[in-house]
Amino acid sequence: MEKLKKIPFSETKEMKSLLEVKDFSLSFPQYKKGFRESYIEVIKDFELTIHPGEIVAVVGSSGSGKSLLADSLLGILPENAEIKGKIYFEGVALTAKRQQQIRGKEISLIPQSVMALDPLMKTGQQVQSSIQNKKEKKRIQKEAFQKLGLPKDTHKKYPFELSGGMARRVLIATAMVSEAKLIIADEPTPGLDEQALEETLTHIKQLSENDRGMMFITHDIHAALKIADRIAVFYGGETVEIANNEDFLGKGENLRHPYTKALWRALPENDFKALKGNQPEAGEVFPGCVFEPRCPIATDFCKKNKPKSAMVNNGIVRCFYAES
Amino acid sequence: MITFILKKLGKLAALLAAISILSFILISYSPVDPVRSYIGAEISRISPEQQKNIEQYWGLNQSKPQQFLQWAKALTQGNLGTSLIYREPVSEIIIDRFSASIALMGLAWLFSGVFGFLLGILAGMNEGSLLDRLIKSYCFILASTPSFWLGLLLLMFFASWLGWFPVGLASPAGSLTGEVSFADKINHLFLPVLTLSIVGVAGVALHTREKLIEVLNSEFIRFARAKGESGIKLFWRHGLRNISLPAISLHFASFGELFGGAVLTEQVFSYPGLGQAVVKAGLGGDVPLLLGITLFSVIFIFVGNFIADLLYVVIDPRMQIKPSHD
Numbered sequence: 001m002e003k004l005k006k007i008p009f010s011e012t013k014e015m016k017s018l019l020e021v022k023d024f025s026l027s028f029p030q031y032k033k034g035f036r037e038s039y040i041e042v043i044k045d046f047e048l049t050i051h052p053g054e055i056v057a058v059v060g061s062s063g064s065g066k067s068l069l070a071d072s073l074l075g076i077l078p079e080n081a082e083i084k085g086k087i088y089f090e091g092v093a094l095t096a097k098r099q100q101q102i103r104g105k106e107i108s109l110i111p112q113s114v115m116a117l118d119p120l121m122k123t124g125q126q127v128q129s130s131i132q133n134k135k136e137k138k139r140i141q142k143e144a145f146q147k148l149g150l151p152k153d154t155h156k157k158y159p160f161e162l163s164g165g166m167a168r169r170v171l172i173a174t175a176m177v178s179e180a181k182l183i184i185a186d187e188p189t190p191g192l193d194e195q196a197l198e199e200t201l202t203h204i205k206q207l208s209e210n211d212r213g214m215m216f217i218t219h220d221i222h223a224a225l226k227i228a229d230r231i232a233v234f235y236g237g238e239t240v241e242i243a244n245n246e247d248f249l250g251k252g253e254n255l256r257h258p259y260t261k262a263l264w265r266a267l268p269e270n271d272f273k274a275l276k277g278n279q280p281e282a283g284e285v286f287p288g289c290v291f292e293p294r295c296p297i298a299t300d301f302c303k304k305n306k307p308k309s310a311m312v313n314n315g316i317v318r319c320f321y322a323e324s
Numbered sequence: 325m326i327t328f329i330l331k332k333l334g335k336l337a338a339l340l341a342a343i344s345i346l347s348f349i350l351i352s353y354s355p356v357d358p359v360r361s362y363i364g365a366e367i368s369r370i371s372p373e374q375q376k377n378i379e380q381y382w383g384l385n386q387s388k389p390q391q392f393l394q395w396a397k398a399l400t401q402g403n404l405g406t407s408l409i410y411r412e413p414v415s416e417i418i419i420d421r422f423s424a425s426i427a428l429m430g431l432a433w434l435f436s437g438v439f440g441f442l443l444g445i446l447a448g449m450n451e452g453s454l455l456d457r458l459i460k461s462y463c464f465i466l467a468s469t470p471s472f473w474l475g476l477l478l479l480m481f482f483a484s485w486l487g488w489f490p491v492g493l494a495s496p497a498g499s500l501t502g503e504v505s506f507a508d509k510i511n512h513l514f515l516p517v518l519t520l521s522i523v524g525v526a527g528v529a530l531h532t533r534e535k536l537i538e539v540l541n542s543e544f545i546r547f548a549r550a551k552g553e554s555g556i557k558l559f560w561r562h563g564l565r566n567i568s569l570p571a572i573s574l575h576f577a578s579f580g581e582l583f584g585g586a587v588l589t590e591q592v593f594s595y596p597g598l599g600q601a602v603v604k605a606g607l608g609g610d611v612p613l614l615l616g617i618t619l620f621s622v623i624f625i626f627v628g629n630f631i632a633d634l635l636y637v638v639i640d641p642r643m644q645i646k647p648s649h650d
């Protein structure tokens with residue numbers, strides 16, 4: 001797969017950003033015996049910037065809060081969720097009111113599950129409902145289905161009549177027909193075989209044409225590297241590193257964070273050695289670095305102090321011992 | 325589709341046969357002597373010969389299996405026999421009584437359906453709120469309220485105490501059939517319908533509530549919201565459609581409870597419907613009438629369930645691939 005035009009990080013800084021998230025955290029109140037006892041912090045100190053035409057992958061393991069991150073940007077979080085931090089869309093603060101106005105129009109979601117299709121509505125109708133241009137909606141929907149290689153009569157079908165792969169393409173079509181500037185793809189490639197993966201990724205990449213930005217959520221670093229310009233690594237609810245695609249090579253010498261290095265080495269084409277231990281549970285609190293319990297180079301200092309994010313070698317990292 | 329209907333009809337036939345045999349056995353062990361209850365207090369004035377004659381006339385001197393076979397044979401020719409207490413063909417009594425009951429049951433069914441559905445939506449939309457808890461407790465209390473008890477309560481309050489409605493019957497006492505006005509009919513129907521409706525609300529409401537909460541938490545509602553849909557439009561497009569079919573279907577399947585409720589309610593309000601007739605037949609040992617009504621009610625309940633199933637097959641696209649889903 002050919003690589004997209006690359007934007008070195010130093011240059012992107014001057015470009016107008018499409019989405020900017022800063023110091024973002026999300027927590028749920030936890031009740032014990034009816035009293036609000038504490039908060040579970042699912043996402044903390046999250047930061048990310050996406051520029052027009054750029055695909056940024058958010059890589060994190062299952063249950064690390066990736067879908068909740070998507071919901072936060074769209075403003076469709078569960079009511080009890082509490083968020084802090086700043087979100088800017090096209091340079092302007094993204095308030096709840098603005099989210100309500102622009103979701104589905106300027107920000108579009110490709111949901112994680114094929115259950116996201118209404119079981120009692122024909123697929124064509126479901127896709128057409130997210131087309132702004134009401135007069136042309138039939139034609140636009142038809143073209144999108146054609147582009148995605150869906151059979152001609154797919155629009156007349158109900159979701160239960162589609163295979164998983166077809167349903168997924170219908171979901172991609174909803175984003176394709178929208179005039180969104182930012183597309184949030186929530187794990188659109190789960191458990192696909194190599195060929196289906198290539199195909200789906202090609203379709204998804206088509207979406208970032210016309211200067212659209214994309215947040216590509218996945219737990220599969222392998223898929224992320226195939227299309228993303230930059231990769232934000234999510235660990236224990238934090239962004240531990242934002243690396244450029246080309247940093248992933250060799251033994252991972254160019255990567256900044258020990259966790260990212262470990263992820264890279266765990267790939268089958270590299271050492272295939274998985275990191276020992278598990279991700280911290282949502283809500284686990286660490287006085288020091290979140291990665292300390294599993295970090296091979298951790299010191300006593302890491303146990304007691306929290307590393308702040310810093311620019312290293314054109315990327316962002318949250319580790320005391322990151323060096324360029 | 326055809327096989328689906330044929331299968332169902334086969335089931336009905338088997339059900340009817342089983343129910344007739346079962347009810348006949350039950351009735352033959354009943355301590356009520358039909359002749360005695362027919363003649364009532366006058367029994368001492370009738371000679372044993374005369375009693376024998378009546379028994380012979382009714383075919384009571386034959387053995388039980390013989391009686392059953394005779395009844396079944398007549399049934400296959402479309403003859404349900406003659407009622408002992410009303411001295412009219414059973415089929416005529418059923419038609420006559422049912423046309424009174426259908427007004428009661430039909431109205432109650434409609435009202436309980438509509439209000440149950442609305443209450444369920446209100447509760448489901450506001451899950452966990454005070455309103456939701458009120459509706460829920462109301463339904464749980466109703467679900468365990470016997471309809472005759474509620475009927476008595478309403479009767480005491482509205483008819484005896486406030487005097488707004490008549491105490492019973494389907495029309496003013498002593499009036500001729502032709503003279504009964506529409507307003508009179510409504511007036512007499514009001515309390516029985518209210519009783520049956522109030523009791524019938526619980527099932528639909530609780531079911532609709534559950535279903536709506538499930539739908540509201542579904543992935544497709546989340547996605548619809550992500551697509552910018554909200555409020556009434558969201559509910560109309562994705563909510564209503566997904567909860568109405570199960571609710572309607574459930575409501576059709578509740579014909580059994582409706583019939584059971586009607587029997588008790590008619591008794592309380594002396595409403596001359598099928599329910600009242602079945603109680604009289606039971607107490608009076610009127611075997612042909614009792615069996616006739618039993619079979620009729622089986623068919624009635626079956627029709628409800630059949631429509632419930634059919635609705636899924638005809639309306640729900642997911643069912644069209646394999647129509648028989650039982």
Ligand SMILES: Nc1ncnc2c1ncn2[C@@H]1O[C@H](COP(=O)(O)OP(=O)(O)OP(=O)(O)O)[C@@H](O)[C@H]1O
Nearest residue numbers: 028042061062063064065066067068069078219282
């Ligand atoms: N309403 C809620 N209240 C409390 N905790 C919640 C709530 N919703 C989600 N969580 C928790 O937040 C965490 C993150 O969930 P999320 O679905 O965002 O993970 P994810 O990264 O998308 O996982 P996956 O890869 O499996 O999709 C989970 O551990 C979940 O238990």
Ligand code: SF4
Nearest residue numbers: 289292295302319320
């Ligand atoms: S801060 Fe310390 S514990 Fe955390 S990743 Fe860096 S070296 Fe490891």
Ligand SMILES: [Mg+2]
Nearest residue numbers: 066067112187
């Ligand atoms: Mg997820």
